[in-house]
Amino acid sequence: MDKDLLKQLTLWHNKNQHDKIINKIMEIPEADKDYDLVCLLARALNNQENYKEAIKYFLSVQKQGQHDPLWHFRLGYAYYYLKQYKEAIATFEQVVALDPEDAHGRRFLEMSRNAAGRAGNEMVHIASVEQDEGLLEANEEINPFGLVSHNNGSISMILGVGEYKHEIFQTRSQEGFEGNGYDWGSLAAVFLKERMPHLVHIVRFDPEADMFAAYSDDREAILSFATAFKGACEDDFLIKDLFSRAELD
Structure with a gap:
């Protein structure tokens, strides 16, 4: 990704100007959207609470993201706020499996499990996380x-x-x-x-x-x-x- 473009996208993100991020990346031809750009686009969609659209973009680069804990975290974030807790649990468990020190992933995994329990959903466990x-x-x-x-x-x-x-x-x-x-x-x-x-x-x-x-x-x-x-x-x-x-x- 172009360094100047990344700098501009980061600035907009820090200012919560997510619509500018979406518009800028959408202007780029599909063939020129690499993995990082697609993930930043999906993150911006997450931040605008357009979770279904974000999931679509995350899954479009699933092959590249399967070993990236940040990709799993952002996908899980979308699932969580769509109240798709079983999918969120499975995804955040992958975050913790890939990066056991990811505090955000562990917290959202706990939140997803609690929410699933309250909703009466059956929980899926892929990787265990020790409970303190x-x-x-x-x-x-x-x-x-x-x-x-x-x-x-x-x-x-x-x-x-x-x-x-x-x-x-x-x-x-x-x-x-x-x-x-x-x-x-x-x-x-x-x-x-x-x-x-x-x-x-x-x-x-x-x-x-x-x-x-x-x-x-x-x-x-x-x-x-x-x-x-x-x-x-x-x-x-x-x-x-x-x-x-x-x-x-």
Whole structure:
């Protein structure tokens, strides 16, 4: 893929200008759309909640994507939001099988299994994922955030951004805040600095456009942070006050 084109597509993605991505890639002749371009087109369709169309494009490059955990993740993401949980489970299990350290994949696998259970769907297991029983109770307490343990001993706190507390970020939309993963990271950084300064160098952040993620090698630290941050999010006065000092990434 042309480097200048990739740079432009990335810029539009970070600004949530997914319609521009779709229009640009659709202008390119089919013969010139390589695997990466098709995947970026499908990702943009995902971000516009056009999941059925996204799946069509993902499956058009299935052969190239079968060993790519990111391809499986984005396909599973579309299945999940279409409430096709059996397909989502199978796909996210492939993500974890290909990349056991993929915290986002593990979190969405757990979410898909839980959703399938609530819907009464029969679940399909392709690859096993060890469940940290100690985190299950905590996950109930901090929902819609989730905690995922990793083989190296670290634990991640993850949130698929979008609906939760979106109104908070809208109060500063004129400044460029959109409620994406980076905005959540900025808010969490203020909370950590002001409310839990003893954990500033222990809990770290690794957000993406559509996902907020915090992680730590210290189990008790991340559990403490997760519980306290969720509590702050449920206190409208407090979270608005903290957000007033967040800096746009």
